[in-house]
């Protein structure tokens with residue numbers, strides 16, 4: 406009896422771990438195949454770092470976290486929609502075009518909204534000047550920032566495309 410029960414718990418944990426691994430595989434697929442996903446991830450890291458320097462308030466961190474989650478989620482749903490459309494179409498199809506364009510438009514709306522919120526949170530000129538002065542007093546941080554931007558560029562545009570498996574439909 407005890408053995409049967411513990412077996413069931415092991416199965417439950419195994420199934421849960423498996424479903425997490427599928428979800429992680431989906432996330433990995435989006436990062437490997439979608440340049441925009443890599444842009445959003447990079448922006449997330451850069452904005453968090455700047456938020457630390459800017460000393461945003463706790464509730465502003467909450468807003469930023471929510472927006473990062475929403476944008477990344479929207480990009481992944483967009484990727485899923487693209488895959489579904491590719492699955493069901495071969496060659497040019499007006500409905501396929503509409504589905505992909507609208508899904509991409511949804512991500513754009515969220516990204517622009519997030520940018521506006523970003524301007525509202527980081528728009529204090531005095532605090533921006535204070536950040537600038539702090540950086541000038543610590544040139545090593547400027548060097549680190551430049552190095553990070555180079556790495557970000559490589560990550561966005563030169564990410565190992567051997568893992569990119571999606572078939573593109575561009576035969577318009």
Ligand SMILES: Nc1ncnc2c1ncn2[C@@H]1O[C@H](COP(=O)(O)OP(=O)(O)OP(=O)(O)O)[C@@H](O)[C@H]1O
Nearest residue numbers: 487494496497498499501502505506509573574575
């Ligand atoms: N089967 C199709 N029929 C008609 N138009 C299509 C088709 N597939 C893609 N398109 C058009 O090409 C655009 C780009 O589609 P694609 O599948 O290459 O997505 P993508 O380049 O990965 O998009 P994004 O860079 O936004 O993720 C779509 O938004 C749509 O306008």
